[in-house]
Amino acid sequence: MSSNLESVLGRLESSSYRLSVDHGLIDILVGTVLVAFGLMLHADLGYMPVIVFFVGATAYPSARRRLIDPRIGHVRLHADRVAEIKAWKWLTFGVLLTAIFGVLALRALGWIDYPESAVPMIVTGCLALALAIAAWLFGIWRGFVWAAILFAGGVIEWRFGLANGLSWYFSGGLVVLAGLLMLARFMRANPPDAGDTDDV
């Protein structure tokens, strides 16, 4: 009985969380950031990911308010859950930075060796690792597929000597497309609430 009850309450909490993340907006944001990394590597626009990150961070809450909240409502999770999510974000960011700088530093120290041409592939691998960790921590399982596509693209790009950044365009575009499809499905399944929400 107790374990059943814990499981029912756990499922309720989990479904509340899932309902607030399974709408495709996150995928569109992640995909756009990947395309921006592609622009950085391919077109040498180093500032692009920073711009996209800040524009995305500003646009995301606004898009959520306009597209998602009128359809499924608004939920505030418990403070410990919010703190946990914040910690996960920092952990993911920390893993990404540690992996990239770690691999580059090990080469600079002469502990490992790899050709200069492999650097974009290694950076891609580090980001794919961070994406996979984020997918695991946040329970967004499709993130593993995005990470696998990104990594595979990076390997193919390096192995066949393609221009740097092409795989990022491809994987980013794919993630944006999937996000758009998911958003369209979400919007069809959840029409906006017609009446006033001021009901009690």
Next chain:
Amino acid sequence: MTSDRESGAHPLGDVDRLVHEPARLLILSQLYVIKACDFLFMQKQTGLTKGNLSSHLTKLEDAGYVEIIKEFAGKRPRTLLRLTPSGRQAFSNHVASLREWMANVPNQP
């Protein structure tokens, strides 16, 4: 000390009927696992109609178990629902009663 059975008191005798009603139990369970949500989110999660949900929320508010806060999200009015400390306590007590009752139910018929 006499057991409940010996004293004639049923373990479910003092169950809070306001909490025990399935729709209200669902509402309280939902509010128990989050900090707050609005009316629409609760409607989506419970599958209750507006009128039904509204009526149950009014009962829970009258009992002091749920706090109903009117606010504005931009220009849209929003009805935010939150479990009060006494609502949290009532839900916990109810769960404890059910656990106690279930613990005394034999596994085999």
